[in-house]
Amino acid sequence: MASPIRVKVGSQGLATLQSAGAKDADLYKCVHCGLCLNVCPTYLETGLETESPRGRIALMKAVRESRVGLTPRVVGHMELCLQCRACEAVCPSGVPFGRLMEATREQIAGQGRVPLVRRVVLGLVFRHVLPYPRRLRFLTKLLRLYQRSPLWWLGQRLPGLKRLQSQLPPLAPTFFRPRTEPFQPEGLVRMRVGLLSGCVMPLAQAATMEAAVRVLTRNGCQVVVPLAQTCCGALNLHGGDGVQTRRMARLNIDAFLDAGVDAVVVASAGCGSAMKEYGYLLRDDPAYADKAKCLSALVVDITEFLARLPLVAPQGRLPLRVTYQDPCHLAHAQRVTAAPRQLLRSIPGLELVEMENASRCCGAAGLYSALQPQMSRQLGEHKVESVLATGAQVVATANPGCMMQLQAGLRRVGSPIRVCHVVELLDEAYLQDAQGQ
Numbered sequence: 001m002a003s004p005i006r007v008k009v010g011s012q013g014l015a016t017l018q019s020a021g022a023k024d025a026d027l028y029k030c031v032h033c034g035l036c037l038n039v040c041p042t043y044l045e046t047g048l049e050t051e052s053p054r055g056r057i058a059l060m061k062a063v064r065e066s067r068v069g070l071t072p073r074v075v076g077h078m079e080l081c082l083q084c085r086a087c088e089a090v091c092p093s094g095v096p097f098g099r100l101m102e103a104t105r106e107q108i109a110g111q112g113r114v115p116l117v118r119r120v121v122l123g124l125v126f127r128h129v130l131p132y133p134r135r136l137r138f139l140t141k142l143l144r145l146y147q148r149s150p151l152w153w154l155g156q157r158l159p160g161l162k163r164l165q166s167q168l169p170p171l172a173p174t175f176f177r178p179r180t181e182p183f184q185p186e187g188l189v190r191m192r193v194g195l196l197s198g199c200v201m202p203l204a205q206a207a208t209m210e211a212a213v214r215v216l217t218r219n220g221c222q223v224v225v226p227l228a229q230t231c232c233g234a235l236n237l238h239g240g241d242g243v244q245t246r247r248m249a250r251l252n253i254d255a256f257l258d259a260g261v262d263a264v265v266v267a268s269a270g271c272g273s274a275m276k277e278y279g280y281l282l283r284d285d286p287a288y289a290d291k292a293k294c295l296s297a298l299v300v301d302i303t304e305f306l307a308r309l310p311l312v313a314p315q316g317r318l319p320l321r322v323t324y325q326d327p328c329h330l331a332h333a334q335r336v337t338a339a340p341r342q343l344l345r346s347i348p349g350l351e352l353v354e355m356e357n358a359s360r361c362c363g364a365a366g367l368y369s370a371l372q373p374q375m376s377r378q379l380g381e382h383k384v385e386s387v388l389a390t391g392a393q394v395v396a397t398a399n400p401g402c403m404m405q406l407q408a409g410l411r412r413v414g415s416p417i418r419v420c421h422v423v424e425l426l427d428e429a430y431l432q433d434a435q436g437q
């Protein structure tokens, strides 16, 4: 194991520390024990202390104490972090690494420490695309046209473009859309729930969203998909755009609280994790602090929600060998690992086989695959090897980014293994049941 980075605390650093708030105190919870090293994907790949949670925390402290500047090298170490929070889940000192890294990314973005082109592109995406569902739909339609045009074929001959194109799943002709009228269950209404539509899922994985609605209504839920909602803001938050994240959080808080729902169900692990933390995100906002806490308390991952219900038992058989990939923001950030497995085991005929390192990051991590292609690809290849070793016919997961990364990795090796969300399998079992098979 590499030794920890040594830091010298000068008088100026101590003064900074003493005047700092709780966020800074979190930095000093790390006792350098190193228990997080062997779960950190970037440390495991590189063997470098500076690419480990402990090393990154030491660098954050050094920057905070003005012993080191936010140099390109320091920024590089921070940017290689996947924000997977595997370190946070095993830390005995309770270091909230996710929050520390979010604050660091905001500091990096605030000081303009990223290349200009990337700053402009991300600024456009974060501020002018993600918060606007109509613009997102329009751009996805253009992308779909591009996918079917000769330009796509040309792109496959340009290495940089080929890499980006290989991450993109074939886009379906229909989108899932928020709507005014709730989806109604066939029988009695047991609960009224809100469903986050989000940014990527309704466009790239409409079938998953439709399956989520059918499974919820089958279980007696009236499902509201408020028109006024927007993207959860997770990509902005991880990219250091805290200001826009807070704006989007306020919109979602109003949209879901106004809908008068008993729970806000989320089928994307990354979005659920971000929304469960709206209370923390808006803790200093006098108008929204309390409302944000209320909303966060209502947020629940769809697998967690269904596993807590007296679930309508699926009767249709799915004779499939299935393995499950834990999304980082479900396993490490929300600490939900048993619920998706419980749902899969409830399906008659389905055999659940565990893959090696199921909860290690697959390399998707939001925009990471575009920004850190080499590390993303390495991690994706390890994940594909783990999936292939199980002999499974299907890999189930619970996050759109993981689904796309797994699909891309399996496509590259020519594997026919299907990738889907846990609720899609549950939905299929219900549909077979309804058809009397």
Ligand code: SF4
Residues within 6 Å of the ligand: 029, 030, 031, 032, 033, 034, 035, 036, 037, 053, 054, 057, 087, 090, 091, 092, 093, 094, 095
């Ligand atoms: S496990 Fe926690 S306390 Fe130990 S080195 Fe890692 S971050 Fe620090």
Ligand code: SF4
Residues within 6 Å of the ligand: 039, 040, 041, 042, 043, 051, 052, 053, 056, 080, 081, 082, 083, 084, 085, 086, 087, 088, 097
């Ligand atoms: S968030 Fe993930 S990649 Fe980043 S330091 Fe922690 S374990 Fe490593």
